[in-house]
Amino acid sequence: MSLPLPNLDDRRWVDLVEEGRALIPVYAPQWTDHNAHDPGITLIELFAWIAEMDLYQINRISDAYKLKFLALAGIRPNPPQPTRTVLSLTPKSDAQEIPIGSQFQGRNALGQIVRFRTVAPLMLVKSQLRALGIQTSQGFCDLSARLERGESLPLFDDNPKPGNILYLGFDRALPPNLPVSLFFALSDPSTDEKERQRLLRELQQQEAECHPANTLLECPPQTDSKPIPEYPLHHHSVQTVWEFFSETGFWQPLDAAVGEIEDWTRSFTLSDRVVLKLPAPMREITTGVICQPYYYLRCRFLTGAYDATPMLDRLILNGVKVEQAVAIESEIGIGTGEPLQQYTLPHAPILPDSLHLFTEELGQRVEWWLRPDFDASRRSDRHFLLNATTGAIAFGDGEKGRVPPKNARIFASYNATLAEGGNLAKDTVREIAPADLGELGDRIETITNPLPAMGGTAAETLTQITARALKLLTKPQRAVTLADYETLALETPGVRLARVAARANLDPSFPCIRATGVITVIVLPYLPSDRPMPSPGLRRSLSQPQADSRHSRYCRRTRLCRSERASESAVLSW
Structure with missing residues (x-):
């Protein structure tokens, strides 16, 4: 059975002619001769013939053209993505x-x-985590049994406040001057790797906006897809300090400036690791209602405010x-000097960001650069294309992209993945x-x-990328309507908001008068539980310059104000 052909418009020449003839009385009522000998009818038949040819060509648009149209709109298919998880390891001996x-x-x-x-x-x-407790103004709470049962635990209490302390007790002293990893897996879905990448992209965008304007200086070629650098992020408001009970009998803080602590969790708002390097030996101590002496670490909540309670799902020592x-290095072929050379990388699918391609020319390694297409490539540009699903490598024709020279050995190093097969x-x-x-x-x-x-x-299929493109059409990119303001506030990376409301012509400083041209955005976080109120850091995150640029051209003034809770039902008032 043959494949069904696309049919975006089923009108034929006869249908188009009849449609044009039917419109004559509407637009030219004085035109009364609709017979075939009339010159006007001849023109209608001619234009119908041209329109029928155009419809035929539209119905023959290939998938490659559809992908190119989407690329013109800035939408490209996502490559294969690897599976990620966390391993818990126990050693046969210490360190x-x-x-x-x-x-x-x-x-x-x-x-x-x-x-x-x-x-x-x-x-x-070799140490094992044996105790977990929280110290609040109400006293000490032992959560060790709940941790052992695998229950979700609130870090710093259900309503965390500055001064609360998290205690972690170990059966053995952690070795000094060695990095020890504690992986905190949080239960909130908004604390995953995607949220970290959103925060990093936001910082990367801020850095790009600070760069000077382009000059005529030549820059080295770069790939279109640059990996985002990884480094610990800081919370917009919360500050914590890690301490250990040292052999001197005092709680000794760990200094991040000298590498004694690396908090990749962003103060327990991202699922990641905390790496500690103790500068001195530990000492046993009993804490709170836990009678058994252990070697303790503790994390003190210094200042700031959480938007929502951080909930711990798993705490993994040696995580x-x-x-x-899988990292692969191989020789994939020898250049022929001909245009449009093609080779295949073994063990596909491929992670494009990890791919490095070289040719050996005159005893030296020459690097080539991955591009999505050859549209902007010149004769001397060392560019190539990649089909990440099949591992196919394609070089240019000599006019659009250079060709590998004859007898040049071609090497590739990359990471191969099973994609969805690795879940x-x-x-x-x-x-x-x-x-x-x-x-x-x-x-x-x-x-x-x-x-x-x-x-x-x-890798994203054409159907999937088309659906994503349609979804992006409905997603606000700039704040034009009040609903756009609310959506952009809720989608701000690194914040947790329960509700957002935008009100036009309202200034909280002058609530009794109509403030024309002013838009007030009212935000309600989850905390404090008795009276939710945004912290100064949260308000700064929502009103950063890059956020203001999204809507500054559409209104004369924008105000961000904290919510006032009118009743126990947390209703916003304005």
Whole structure:
């Protein structure tokens, strides 16, 4: 059975002629001769013939043209994405180092081996977390039993306030001068890796806006897709300090300036790790209602205010993030000097951001650059295209993109992934990959993934990218209507808001008069629970210059005000 052809418009020549003839009395009532010999009817038939040819061509638009039209609108298909999860490792002896790129494996439902690699180095310690407690103004609360049962726990209490303290007790002292990793998996979906990437993109956009205007200076070629650098982020309001009970008998703070603490959780608003390097030995102590002495770390809530209560789902000592990607280096072919050369990378799908391509020319390695197309490529540009799903590599024709010279060896290094095939349930990654078994087998005793391995997706299809484009059409990019103001406020990276309301011609400083040209945005966070009120840091995040640029051209003045709670039902008043 043949494939059905697209049919965007089923009108034929006869239909178009009859449609044009039927419109004559509407637009030219004095035109009464509608027979075929009339010159006007001849022109209608001619234009109908041209329109029919245009409709035929429109029905023959290929998928490549559709993707190009979407690219003109700034929408390109997303490449394959790797699965990510967290591994919990226990060592056979204390202070065992696990280098970055170490490989572990599990099996999916089909019995296929799925390999993961660490994305950060890890120092394994023999200690185990035995106690967790919270100190508030109401007293000390022991949450150790709830932690052992795997329940979700509030960090710093259900209504966290400055002065609250989180205590973590270990059965053994953490070794000094060695980095120890504590992974905090939070239960809120808005604390995942996507939220971190949104925050990093926002910071990257701010940095780009601070750059000077373009000059005529030549810049080295760069890929269109630049990886976002990773570094610890800071909360807009909350400040915390980590301390340990040292052998001197006092709580000694850890100084981030000298590398004693790296908080990747953004003060417990992102699921990530806290890396501690104690400068001195620890000492046992009893704390609160916990009678058993342990070696304690504590985190004190210094200043600021949370938008919502941070809820802990899992706390993993010796936790390390891994992604389902295997590093590959190979020679993929030898150049022929001909135009439009094509080669195939083994073990596709490919992660495009990890791909590096080189040719060996006159004894030197020459790097080539990945591009989405050859539209802007010149004869001398070392550009190539990639089909991330199949691993196909395509070079230019000599006019649009340079061709690899004859007898030039072509090398590639990249990360291969199984995409959606790497998604696994929890407690399924339990083995060291054979390539690292000899190095890590004597260091690691147990391996498991307490969290499911998720996030792996195949490359976006044309149907999916079209649906995403239609969704983007309805998403506000600039604040024009009041609903746009509310949507942009709710979607601000790094904040948690319960409700937002925008009101036109209202100035909170002059509530009794009509303030023409003023738009007031009223925000309501989740905390404090008795009287929710946005902190100064939250208001700064919502009124940053890049946010103002979205709507400054549409109104004369915008005000951001805190909500006033009229009753226990948390109704906004204005």
